[in-house]
Amino acid sequence: MTTPFYVSPQQAMADRAEYARKGIARGRSVVVLQYADGILFVAENPSRALHKVSEIYDRIAFAAVGKYNEFENLRIGGVRYADLRGYTYDRDDVTARGLANVYAQTLGTIFSSAAEKPYEVELIVAEVGDGPEDDQIYRLPHDGSIVDEHGSVAVGGNADQISSYLDQRHVDGMTLAEALKLAVESLARDSNGGERSLTAEQLEVAVVDRTRPQQRKFKRMLGSQLTRLLEQESASAEADSEADSDSETSAEESSETEE
Template identity: 70%
Template sequence: MSMPFYVSPEQQMKDKADYARKGIARGRSVVVLQYDDGILFVADNPSRALHKISEIYDRIAFAAVGKYNEFENLRLGGVRYADINGYQYDRRDVTARGLANVYAQSLGTIFTETNKPYEVELVVAEVGDDAETDQIYRLTFDGSVADEHGYVAMGGQADAVAQSLKDGYREGASLASALRTAVRALEAQDSERRLEATSLEVAVLDRNREHRLFRRLSAARIGDLLSAADEGASGGASGGSGPGAGEGGEGVEGADGG
């Protein structure tokens, strides 16, 4: 007679965590970093239709790696949560912290109560009036939340990307030099790979804008900023030379509705 198959709860959780981690590592990376005028989001993402970076609310954005249908589901839930709370109470009551708590509960429940955990990692960020009041929360597949400062790397070979960010990150950098740092970090996973403007998805939360602070950057604008950063570096200039780092540029207004 065969013995009943038993897996301890600890082993079950470990297996689920390993499964989720492998799924997330297969995806392409996303980095989030602070710059002088706000928060910059850069994804290695050649798709023009499937976004990894999205606006959630006036001052709040969302970045994700992993399974698209799973994080898209979470994004839509976040937009609904923000809209309902902003409408019922006050727009200022919708915060990244509140949203991070909602996501933590959802992810935690999915991880413990279903057979297949979500293969996702998220960042929820809110731009403040200055760098001190910016908020960046990172959420993992099991609902853990970390309060991050400066920069975050998720997905792909995140350790290599994070190490490059650690070496290159400068507080208060211009948009152009922060973007160059981000792209170098994404390229750190593969020495052969050069990321062109067209294979990047880039957006900012720009604290100098009015009302909706989220803005997507077009490929032309990304190219201009990277050229400006390279000229600045080769000319020995330390800031974002060339096109003003905080300009409106030709960015497409980035509301993904909901």
């Protein structure tokens, strides 16, 4: 009679976590930033049918990386939860915190169950408030834990490097164009420190904008609108660069005149 193979619970959970992390890291990154009028979502995603960023409810949006079929099931479940709660009670009772708790319970149960593999997904649930101080951003890793984020957050791919880049450059009160420029720059950096060029066709961009007059605050940035927004910030950066150059030239000429 052979002895059953034994694996300690700690080792089993560590192996499951490593399995999930590797699956998530293979996907392209998603970046979420707060800006003056709301929350910006930017994902490197050339597909126009398989979305990484979606609306959940009036003020709540969802972003995910990892296996599409797994996070799509979670998205659908979140929409059903939000619709049922809003219909049964009140629309204001649907919050990002409540939705994050539901996702945390689901992911935690799947992760700790030995009967099935862990989900290879990482989620972000964000809700725009009446002011920037009321915005809520929650990150949910594969194990069902909840991380309360502020300012900026990145998941998937080389998320650690992107998060470090964002933390150093993100400031409160950024315009939409400035936040989009920073998000694209962070996504364009590869793991070796080099930079790529990302076009509007390679990006999936959406906002939850508190200034929209309608009840639903979610809006996708598509086509010419996204291209104009990218070009607007690019033109602004070039103008600032030329102004700095002119200022330096004037200073040099002034110094030569004084001599």
